[in-house]
Amino acid sequence: MNIKKYLDSTYLKTAEQAGLDEVNNVKVVKGFIQEAIDEQFKLIMIRPNMVSLAKQMVSDADSNLQIGTVIDFPEGRSAVADKLLEAENAIQDGADDLDFVCNYEAFKNDEIDLVKEEILKGTQLGLENSKVVKWIIEVAALNDKQIIQLTALIKIVVMSNFKEDDFASVFVKSSTGFYKTENNLPNGATIASIILMLENATPLPVKAAGGVRTYEDAVEMIKLGVKRIGTSGAKAIANGENTNIGY
Template identity: 30%
Template sequence: MTELSHYIDHTLLSPTASETDIRKLCEEAWIHQFKGVCVAPGYVGYTVEMFEFCPVKIGIATVIGFPLGYSTTETKLFEARNALVNGATELDVVMNVSRFKSMAYLSIREELRQLAEIAHAGNALLKVIIETAYLDSFELYTACEICAESKVDFVKTSTGFAPKGAEIETVKKMRAILPAEIKIKASGGIKTREQAIAFIEAGADRIGTSSGVAIVTGQ
């Protein structure tokens, strides 16, 4: 297995996170060489500054349409463009679960397609949070199929704001549904090294967690 730290998106999306907290997050990511950090949109520019002289490449992710996903398409597109202008290299967008539950599959696909185009034009990755806690097996399959058709880079399990986060069996199902070129990010409730390894073995390519340091150090 690749070094565990290279799977981790070190995440801080608390509504009370201060600049001091974000600076600490960046310092930890630098020290442990995490794959990326994930911060609120308002902290993207600050995070870029923190990594200005970092000798290793650390992805800077932010969230779009977070945490409920039911912003209008126009709002999400603006958020995405703004994040890229500010220096984000990865966009974690929440699928519109409300529209999805209304079976508005074509509009969901079109929204994600436009977001993927914007991200890729800016040399960024698009991760789509499908919020698996709210999906049954058929809906999980459908959501993954829509993501694949939209040419996204990752499908992500959870925001961390739903009743439950990532589950091993769900990640296994996602890996079986998605084409090989589309990766999986497991997030929500992953706090230990053992959990992280289990999710990677189930098919996850990234682990979104606020417990990155504890996972890699075992403390």
């Protein structure tokens, strides 16, 4: 199995979150981008303000590495117009994948029309610009019923408004990896949550993000049916090693 084609090598920490100054955090980002180029991963996933840097490095290396970024990260509570503006800027900077944080709190509050609107408009923007779109539902913030319902809602909006040829470019993604859980509960993808997503997202693909820390974990996710895996330990996983790096 060529596991590298499934891996989105990920670094989403701000300088403050990493305990670094801005200069050194940029150095870390450059290191992740270069590693992704060297290891021939499918994609590097970084913050929006780092997309233009990645684009230049990928161009200079004549690499096929794709560039992904997160939109309205990590809480997903911004107005739809603000989400779209951030996505438009990322597209202009050279992003290939747009990973939107779905407004899962609005969903939990039964503001379904708002959630439908952002899914529709965000997906439309991405597809019109030939981008891959992923909707992060934050499984750690949801119970099983909500995981099922929100996954199904995304599927219904996409299938009702876009062509079948587009479905493979719209993912449901498990997690930001930054959600704060109580009692050390998982804040990323789990086998149980991924199974629920797969059962309710098809024919849309699923991305498992956060919590995948070993080669065996990754293989298990792929065997379940996951098409992409987000991890900050991509090189270690590809080499069959364990990683304890936080997403």
